[in-house]
Amino acid sequence: MSVSTPEFDSRKTVEVNGGIESVRNQIMGTAGGQVVQAGSVEEVHFHAVDRFSGRTDHDPLVPAQLPLRLRRFVGRDGELDALRGLRADSPDSPLLxxxxxxxGVGKTTLAVRWLQEMSGDFPGGSLYAELGGVNPEPASPGRTLGWFLESLGVPGQRIPAEPEHRAALFRSMTARSRLVVCLDNAASxxxxxxxxxxxxxxxxxxxSRPRMTGLALDGAAFLDVEPLPEDDGLSVLEGFIGRERVAGEVEASRRLVRLCxxxxxxxxxxxxxxAARPRRKLRDEARDLVDDQQRLALRVPGEEPVGAVFNASYAGLGPQAQRIYRVCSGHPGREFGVAVVAAAVRWSEADTVMVLTELVEASLLMETGDERYAFHDLVRAHARERAEAEDGVDVAVEATRRMVSWYVTRAVAADLVVHPLRTHVGPLYDVGAPQTGIFENERVAMSWFERERGNLLAVVDHAYSREWDDEAWQMCEAxxxxxxxxxxxxDWIAIQSTGIASAVxxxxxxxxxxLRSQLGFAYxxxxxxxxxxxxxxxALWIGDEIGDQQARATALSQLGRATRGKGDLAGAxxxxxxxxxxxxxxxxRRGVALNRRRIGNILMEMGELDAAVAExxxxxxxxxxxxxxxxxxxxxxxLGAAYQLAGRHDLAMATLGEALAAVxxxxxPYYQAEVLAQLGEVAERHGDxxxxxxxxxxxxxxxEVVEDPKAAVMRSRSASLTET
Known part of the structure; x- marks a missing residue:
């Protein structure tokens, strides 16, 4: 820029050798750039002003390197609250x-959102580096340090060549700073x-995809970023295609989020x-994405498919971890423990848990509890694709069958502990002796059943779909x-129906x-x-046809139960x-006693109390x-109920107390609740x-523990008796 002026005139009064002298300087014509007015000049420095930022080259550089905030940021309230809480706990201390x-879960987006939210508190600015954690050759710390130093205003010629010297200079320059740093996609x-x-x-x-637990030594806090809840996923979808389009196909929209x-x-x-295909039906998109390959191939023009984010993580695993990753994809249920995986790969549980931990550290498995694991849905699709590509379908299916067999065997063992006196059906029960010792008592067996319930139901469905019929019906019996x-x-009715289909x-x-008699019981x-x-x-007809007296006895007893339910006491x-x-x-003997009990109940209902008590x-x-x-x-x-009907209240209460103690x-919980309900009736009739x-x-x-609707009836009765 040049300045054209007819005259520049300045007067200044100065002291020279003890006297006063008036100095007059004058410039005529045109001058470009800076005009310096001076007496005796030793050295001159010029500081240019940037015409866009207004900053001179003498001002300190404040880096602002965080990526732009995304317009469609959705949800993550819990994670943001957790991060804010960490900062609030130590506002004047370093935080890692x-x-x-x-x-693809949104780690970087969450990090940038939080750091930008705090930017006003950090006058030193922000540094950002992509560390290439999933690449074969991640970014070198030395090169990243060079970038950071340059960003903080260090001239290139003053940046040390040696990485350790760069690190020392970086520490010196940040010793008194207040800045935020985002290290994205770290490798180690x-x-x-x-x-x-x-x-x-x-x-x-x-x-990072790996958990970086080694940074605990540096005082790091850790936060696992999970996939979005379904409603938040819908909000993301709305951001692209609009609320009306999502509302017009809500179920298809939800299915798309689940498939993702x-x-x-x-x-x-x-x-x-x-968004690029406004006439495309969401249900058609969902139908196409049911296929694993279609989901993993999801992409927009110019970008990598979604499956690529998992390929890089998988490539970083060792051979054993890759094998376990592939095998676990064939697990019938959502969540699994160490023992079933060990059975599938024929390893010790100690070796298996070490490799599963490696998969958790790589963020390819979630740890859902103490040595309990699960896949994210798309990760599982990738693992299944790798299993079929590298092992072949037959090998993958055989590993899954070993898991199914493990579950059936364990279920039989647990059932033998929970119901040792019942007559059982099936080849695994015929060789039940080897199953002893797996579960030390009834409490442990029931806890196992409860923990694995979802998997056991999934085993029945999966075995049926594979035509592994012996495993399917045997699990129903167990x-x-x-x-x-x-x-x-x-659940009972659903799996018994599937088991019957397998048996047929x-x-x-x-x-x-x-199984037909067991289904009839549930009905x-x-x-x-x-x-x-x-x-x-x-069931009775089959028992007669094949000469199975146990099947006949069971069917007759269950026919009595159903006939009584229809009000035909004599027929029952x-x-x-x-x-x-x-x-x-x-x-x-047990079958005889069970039917005596049922006969006693019917006689009590018919008013024949003495005969009922005897039975x-x-x-x-x-x-x-x-x-x-x-x-x-x-x-x-x-028996206590019969005593109460006979007017023998004290004996009724004593007998019911004995019943409660026995169970x-x-x-x-169900049988305990049944006795307590009977105790309540007896006490209420007696005025207590x-x-x-x-x-x-x-x-x-x-x-309520067993989700029985009788809970509401009991609550109502209790409330009516406590009202004043």
Whole structure:
């Protein structure tokens, strides 16, 4: 820029050699750049002013390197609150936070969002570096330090050549700074450690697929970044295609988010694709993405497919970890433990848990509990694709079958502990001796059933789909004791129906009859008495045809239960007497006692109290001798009810107290609730409102554990007795 002026005139009064002298300077014509007016000049420095920023080259450089904030940032309230809490706990101390999670989950976006939110508190600015953690050759710390030093204003010629000297200079320059640093996509703790500023008021956020647990030695805080909840995923989709389009196909939209595994990257790619095709139906997009290959190939023009983010993580694993990764993809259920994986690969559990930990550290597996693991959905799709590509379908399927067999064997072992006196059906029960010792007691066995319930149900469905029919129906038989204790009738009915289909397909008539009677039992319990009669009539016919007396006795007893449910007490009594005779003919003491108990209940309902008491007493004595605590308690419970109807209140209360004691340490909230409900009725009839209210309240809590609708009835009764 040049300045044209006719004259520049300045007067200044100065002291020269003790006197006063007037100096006049004058410039005529045109001057470009700076005009210096001086007396004696030793050295001159010129500081140019940037015409755009207004900063001179003498001003300190304040880096602002964080990526631009995304317009479509959605959710993450919990994670942001956690990060804010970390800062609030130590506002004047250095803070190092590691955000870990699978590729595409939104770690960088979350880090940038939080750091930009705090930018006003850090006058030293922000540094950002992409460390190339998933690349074959990650960024070298020395080169990154050079970039940081240059960003902080160090001239290139003054940046040391040696990495350790660069690190020392970086620490010196940040000793008194207040800045934020984002180290994105880090490869290792060692790579990060060199890049940490030294000041006491700096904040560093590291994003990484591996967990970087080594940084705990540097005082790091760790936060796992999970996929988005479904509603937040819908919001991401809305940002691309609009709220109206999502609202017009809500179920298809939700399915798309689920198919994307909640990964923001995948949802965003789907959204961008749909935005470019405004006439495309969301249900058609969802239909296409059911296929694993289609999901992993998701991409927008000019970008890598979503599967590429997993390829890099997989390539960084050792051979053993890669194998476990592939094998786990074939697990029938969502969550799994160490033992089933060890069985699939035929390793020790100690070796297996070490490799599973490596997968967790690589963010390819989630740790959902103590040595419990699960895949994110898209990661699992990638693992399954790798298994089929590298191992072949047959090898992958065989590994899954070993898992299924492991679950069936364990379920049989647990059932033998929970229901040792019951007559069982199936080849694994015929060789039950090797199963002893797996579960030390009933409590441990029931805990295992409860923990693995989702997997056991998935095993039935998966085995049926693969036509592994023996495993499918055998699992249904093994789950009888668990369902009898927990009363989860919805699951019970679903898997028994599948088990029957498997038994029919493999032509196992004995198994078919057994499962039909068990399905009929569940139908009776939910009031579907006609369905129960149909199933047990079929089971009785099969028992007659193949000469299976146990199948006949079971079907007759269940026909009695369903007929009683329809109000035909005489018909029910006849069925139970026939069932009792069949059990006597086989020498089945427990079966005889069970039918005596049921006969006693019917006689009590018919008003024949003396006969009812006699049957129930004999049943209770037999169950006590057999050491069947649950059924002993049931017999005493109904005996107590019979005593109450006969007007023998004290004996009723004593008998019910004995029934409760018999079942108090059993792993069956349902049966405990049944006794307490009966105690409440007896107490209420005797005028003990407080005792009745307490019994109903305790029964309600136990019914709620097994999700039984009787809980609401018990709550209502308890409340009515406590109202003043």
């Amino acid at each position: 936070v590691v955000l870990s999670g699978p590729g 703790a060692a790579q990060v450690r060199v890049l940490l500023p030294s000041g006491s008021a700096n904040v560093v956020v590291v994003t 595994g909640g990964l923001p990257l995948a949802v965003s790619i789907v959204g961008a694709r749909l 789950l009888w004791g668990y369902f009898l204790r927990t009363r989860r009738y919805g 397909r493999c032509r196992n008539r004995r198994a078919e009859a057994r 009776s319990k939910v009031g579907r008495f006609d369905d129960a009669i149909a199933e047990n009539t079929r 009594l006849a069925y139970h007497r026939r069932a009792q005779q069949a059990c006597e003919g086989m020498g089945r 129930l007493q004999m049943a209770a004595e037999a169950m006590a001798e057999l050491r069947d605590r649950i059924q002993h308690s049931r017999c005493l419970q109904f 108090s340490d059993a792993e069956s 409102r407080a005792g009745a209210a307490d019994a109903y309240h305790r029964a309600a809590a136990l019914y």
